[in-house]
Structures are given as structure tokens and as C-alpha cells.
Amino acid sequence: MVKINENYLKLPGSYLFSTIAKKVNAYIEANPDKKVIRLGIGDVTQPLAPAIIEALHGAVDEMGSAESFHGYAPDLGYAFLRETIANEDYISRGCQIGADEIFVSDGAKSDCGNIQEIFDENCTIAVCDPVYPVYVDSNVMAGRTGVYDEVTGKWSNVIYMPCTAENQFVPELPERTPDLIYLCVPNNPTGTTLTRDQLKVWVDYANKNGAVILYDAAYEAYIAEEDVPHTIYEIEGAKTCAIEFRSFSKNAGFTGVRLGFTVIPKELVRGGTSLHALWARRHGTKFNGAPYIIQKAGMAVYSEEGKAQLKEQVAYYMRNANVIYNGLKEAGCEVYGGVNAPYIWLKVPGGMTSWEFFDLLLEEASVVGTPGSGFGPSGEGYFRLTAFGTYENTVEAIERLKKMPSLRK
Numbered sequence: 484m485v486k487i488n489e490n491y492l493k494l495p496g497s498y499l500f501s502t503i504a505k506k507v508n509a510y511i512e513a514n515p516d517k518k519v520i521r522l523g524i525g526d527v528t529q530p531l532a533p534a535i536i537e538a539l540h541g542a543v544d545e546m547g548s549a550e551s552f553h554g555y556a557p558d559l560g561y562a563f564l565r566e567t568i569a570n571e572d573y574i575s576r577g578c579q580i581g582a583d584e585i586f587v588s589d590g591a592k593s594d595c596g597n598i599q600e601i602f603d604e605n606c607t608i609a610v611c612d613p614v615y616p617v618y619v620d621s622n623v624m625a626g627r628t629g630v631y632d633e634v635t636g637k638w639s640n641v642i643y644m645p646c647t648a649e650n651q652f653v654p655e656l657p658e659r660t661p662d663l664i665y666l667c668v669p670n671n672p673t674g675t676t677l678t679r680d681q682l683k684v685w686v687d688y689a690n691k692n693g694a695v696i697l698y699d700a701a702y703e704a705y706i707a708e709e710d711v712p713h714t715i716y717e718i719e720g721a722k723t724c725a726i727e728f729r730s731f732s733k734n735a736g737f738t739g740v741r742l743g744f745t746v747i748p749k750e751l752v753r754g755g756t757s758l759h760a761l762w763a764r765r766h767g768t769k770f771n772g773a774p775y776i777i778q779k780a781g782m783a784v785y786s787e788e789g790k791a792q793l794k795e796q797v798a799y800y801m802r803n804a805n806v807i808y809n810g811l812k813e814a815g816c817e818v819y820g821g822v823n824a825p826y827i828w829l830k831v832p833g834g835m836t837s838w839e840f841f842d843l844l845l846e847e848a849s850v851v852g853t854p855g856s857g858f859g860p861s862g863e864g865y866f867r868l869t870a871f872g873t874y875e876n877t878v879e880a881i882e883r884l885k886k887m888p889s890l891r892k
């Protein structure tokens with residue numbers, strides 16, 4: 484009799500987005516005349532930029548003739564893209580990352596979910612709380628997280644680092660030393676960041692303790708402030724302790740196109756073994772390369788035209804973020820994020836729970852957001868709104884929110 488991987492059975496149901504969908508559907512049924520505005524989405528909505536569409540068309544045509552047809556891509560990515568990434572994202576920022584330290588993939592979710600495979604099953608992980616669920620769930624599947632406590636919403640063998648208004652959303656060094664430290668900067672869901680000095684603390688800590696930082700920089704393109712690092716390799720010492728994940732999803736709208744990359748410096752060695760070599764082996768065995776067509780589209784992200792168009796796209800979303808941020812402030816709310824990230828994290832007013840505020844917002848304003856408690860126990864009492872809607876809907880949603888009877892003082 485075959486036995487299944489029982490770790491999968493330990494995963495608590497992913498109720499967050501299904502519960503939201505159920506509640507929204509029930510509301511629409513009861514209020515067919517109301518226009519519901521969704522500010523809960525973590526997906527982009529703007530169409531692909533013209534430079535990217537042009538590159539896609541060009542690459543599709545290439546595939547139609549024998550001379551320019553491309554079969555399997557190199558496992559680790561085409562040299563043209565890896566060299567461009569190394570130059571544009573790293574060398575130009577003074578970070579000595581080589582093209583051969585970049586692994587092109589089909590997105591950051593796969594990479595930050597799969598990376599744990601190259602580490603021992605007894606490694607202890609540390610995550611920020613609230614957190615992007617992939618980091619924890621992928622370790623649950625690998626049997627690394629211990630027992631789930633329904634009451635606290637915590638795993639017995641996961642180190643939770645609360646990030647709340649009380650510590651300005653800056654995780655504190657844990658009492659128990661973790662092996663793997665997941666950091667997401669700028670952060671999903673809180674929209675907050677770490678400064679170079681704050682990140683340096685973690686790099687020093689990881690080097691001192693032989694830990695590895697798994698650094699998710701999916702929202703790098705949204706950074707506006709000077710003292711926020713665009714890559715962890717801006718921090719001295721990061722090359723001996725950090726793996727960085729990047730995505731084309733949020734900077735270029737590739738959520739449905741699929742492209743990302745992971746950086747593993749060759750100096751990153753643990754237990755006498757190069758993590759770069761392990762990941763190369765893993766990639767070579769389980770991944771057959773991101774499609775040629777998509778990697779060509781990725782090149783357009785770095786063209787002069789593409790850069791200009793994407794700068795506008797990011798600015799479009801950040802104008803929404805600004806509308807949400809300022810509107811909530813005017814409504815008297817305590818608001819975070821929204822400056823270096825397309826997420827606004829608000830403290831739920833009046834001591835309500837995240838879900839109580841969800842219901843109220845839907846009932847009184849027909850606006851949908853995401854309860855903070857869905858991202859971890861320390862998200863309770865907070866609420867996430869995203870800047871990924873249209874400008875018109877965002878403005879309308881915030882106008883409605885400001886008029887909510889229970890928010891008016």
C-alpha cells in the first residue's frame with residue numbers, strides 16, 4: 484500500500500481567500516444593486532507594457548522558423564538574460580554578482596517554496612509574523628515545522644518574529660537561533676521595509692550564527708526611499724549568508740506570464756558545501772528552463788523603452804497607494820506601508836478584529852480588503868488594502884470608506 488506524505492495533512496485549510504470569496508458572494512446576492520470594489524487583490528491589473536508585447540511577438544515569430552527556433556532553454560537561464568540581470572540589477576548598484584550566480588525561473592513563488600529542499604529536515608525556520616504564507620507552508624510539507632496549534636495559530640517548531648506597530652514592523656533577533664531566516668522587503672502584507680542599517684543587523688547575525696537569510700525582494704521596483712536597499716547584496720557580508728528571490732510579476736505585470744530569478748553567490752557555503760552547486764543540481768534535475776519566449780520578454784523589461792513604460796506602471800499603482808494612504812489618514816486611521824510597496828496596512832479602528840472590520844467595510848462601503856489575521860497571529864487587528872486596482876475604483880472606494888458611519892467620529 485502506498486503511503487502519502489502525511490505532512491500535507493497537517494496543513495490547516497487555506498480559508499482566507501475562500502472565506503473572503505464566500506462572504507463577498509453572499510453580499511452581492513443580498514445587494515445586487517451595489518457595486519463592490521475589490522482592494523484585496525494581490526495581483527496586478529494593468530496590461531503588459533507595449534515593449535513587452537513587442538518582444539513577445541518577436542520571439543513567437545522566431546519560434547516559427549527552423550533557423551531561429553529554440554527548444555529546451557538552458558536549465559539556469561539564457562546567458563543574454565542572466566548577463567542583463569547581473570548588470571542592471573546588481574553591478575549597476577555596486578554589487579558584484581556574476582551572471583553565473585543568477586538562476587532564471589518561472590517565478591519567485593516556486594523558488595521561495597522550493598529552496599527549503601536543499602536544507603536538512605531538522606533546520607529551524609524563522610519567519611516574520613504576519614507573513615507571506617508560502618514560506619511556512621512549504622516547510623510544513625517538508626515536515627520541518629512540528630505541530631500546529633489551532634488556538635495560537637502557530638507551529639511548534641517555527642520561530643515567529645512579530646512585526647507590529649509596537650516595533651515599527653522591524654523583526655527583532657530571536658531568542659532561539661534559527662537556521663533559515665525568511666525576510667520579505669518591501670513586505671507583503673505590511674508594505675513596510677527595512678533600512679540598510681536594520682538589514683545589516685540580520686546579515687551580521689546570520690554570518691555569526693551560520694544561518695542563511697532567504698530574502699524575497701519581489702517588490703523591489705516599488706522602493707521610493709533612499710535608505711531602503713534594493714537588494715540584500717548592498718549590505719556588506721550578505722554574499723556569505725543570503726539567497727535573494729526576485730520576480731517579474733510586480734514590476735512588469737508578469738503574474739500570468741511567469742518569470743523570476745534567484746541569486747545564490749558562490750561564496751555562500753554551509754557545512755563545507757556550496758549552496759550554489761546544490762541549487763544548480765536541483766534546478767538541473769527538476770526544472771527544464773523558463774521558456775525562450777518569456778525570457779525574451781524579460782529582456783524588454785530592461786530595454787530603455789521598457790524601463791520607461793514600467794516606471795509609469797509602477798507609478799500608476801503607487802498613485803493608488805497614495806490615495807489609499809492619505810484617505811485613511813484623513814479618516815483618522817493608523818496607517819502603515821504604501822510608500823515603498825503597493826500594500827497599505829491599517830490598524831483596525833475601535834478595537835475590532837480583522838474579520839469584524841472586513842464585514843463592516845463590506846457592509847457599509849461595499850469594499851473588499853484582506854483581514855490581517857489571515858497572514859499570521861500578529862496580523863490580528865490589522866487589515867491589508869492593495870494598490871493594484873484601477874485609479875477610478877480606488878478613489879471611489881476611499882471616498883466611500885471615508886463616509887462609513889462607523890468610522891465617522
Ligand SMILES: *Cc1c(COP(=O)(O)O)cnc(C)c1O
Pocket residue numbers: 525589590591592593615667671699701729730731732733737738742743
Ligand atoms: C507576488 C509575490 C511573489 C511573486 O511570485 P511570482 O511567483 O514571481 O509571481 C513572491 N513573493 C511575494 C511576497 C509576493 O507577494
